[in-house]
Amino acid sequence: MEPVKITALEAENVKRVRAVELRPEKDGLTVIGGRNGQGKTSVLDAIAWALGGDRFKPSQPHREGSVNDPRLKVELSNGLVVERSGKNSALKVTDPSGKRAGQQLLNSFVEQLAIDLPRFMESSPKEKAKTMLEVIGVGEELYRLEAAERKAYDERTAVGTMERQKRALAEEMPFDPDAPAEPVSAAEAAREKAEIIERNAALAQERAKADGIGARMDAVENDMAEVDSQMARLAEQKERMRLELEAMARERSRMMEGLSGRAMEDxxxxxxxxxxxxxxxARVRDNQLRLAAIREADGLKERYDALTEQVEAARNEKLRLLEGAALPLPELSVDAGELTYKGRRWDGMSGSEQLMVSAAIVRALKPQCGFVLVDKLEQFDPQTLAEFGRWAESEGLQIIGTRVADDDTCAIVIEDGVSKAAPDGGQAAPAPMADPSKWVI
Structure with missing residues (x-):
């Protein structure tokens, strides 16, 4: 089936339009010019309403001040004639044989975004990417690759952070190059010290015992003095005490002789x-901790490198997948779930690049719809506008757009809602096709 295009338009009393007739170019760009507020956008709204149905009906379709109802007539390249007229702007679709049809037939070949391009252009970056992936049929696989890449990338980022922190910590740890590799055993020295302490304790105990005997001797001597002065009759008892004292003296003397020359060990x-x-x-432990930190950092570095390989593999597989797909426009791609063109995301594209990308994707959504409506082409300079038109012509795509201008780029010029021929009678003849990748946009 050949793509369906608009061959003629008649519109009366629609929004700002009084009376407009348009026969757009079959392929390429047809520009509707005029100053602001003259009815250029109203022409596009009229086409959208005629072909898209009540969903695209303007909130105030009647031209202000007009007593007549809106009237629309769109002739299509497949022979269909689409009309809206009367008080309720009833739809009438007639095929070449004269049979009647309705909105369902129009919906079968009219792409909604082709008559409502701003809806695509104002969608989120991820929604744009999703739309393109639906066109080329690799969405599910690309999402899988994107998820794998993101997972590996996030893990790699976390591992890289841990590796840098661990290595920085290791660098701050004390290190003694002269320390042995393993801790030195203190068991032998500790055992020797314990034996010395034990011997010193025994010696101290004997000295304490000797000192105790000395104290007792003092007490006995005091008792003897008291007994001598007070109790002569206890002489016998005193004698026994004397003998006891002598025995203790001998014992103490013997013990003191044994202690003579002996001293506490140091x-x-x-x-x-x-x-x-x-x-x-302590130095060994410091070295071991630092070595463990370095080994852990090295392990994290190995994991980081492995994850880098996973990220690169996912990206390469994604590139191969996209390179093998029939893209609506060369250099279109998807990166991190967002649409890119020439490596730039949507907000990094120029306004003209955004329009070209949008037109290409929308056209690919429903190839049987051979036209796209584009508003506000004034963001194109004349040279880029001509290149855009030649690109559309080479693609067999009909683009009907508006531009604040009344020069030779315009097919018609709208003044106060009425169509007039452009100054030179129409759009200039197209120049030879240039390579879109070399456009200056």
């Missing part, structure tokens, strides 16, 4: 050894 040397061992082991 643990300073062993204490110094233990302190040195503690210092060495």
């Amino acid at each position: 643990t300073a040397e062993v204490d110094a050894l233990l302190e040195e061992i503690d210092i060495i082991n």
